[in-house]
Amino acid sequence: MLTKSNMKWVLIxxxxxxxxxxxxxxxxxxxRR
Incomplete structure (x- = not known):
């Protein structure tokens, strides 16, 4: 489950x-140039 703290790490x-x-x-x- 994604908690708010986990969401922060996922965004980072x-x-x-x-x-x-x-x-x-x-x-x-x-x-390539």
């Missing part, structure tokens, strides 16, 4: 994963 994880994907995509685009 999602944000971190989004940032990681963003940086990986940026690096891939830079390498």
């Amino acid at each position: 994880l999602v944000l971190m994963l989004g940032l990681l994907r963003h940086y990986i995509l940026k690096n891939a685009l830079n390498k």
Whole structure:
């Protein structure tokens, strides 16, 4: 079950994963040039 504290950690994880994907995509685009 998701409690409010668990929701906070899930949101943080999602944000971190989004940032990681963003940086990986940026690096891939830079390498391609």
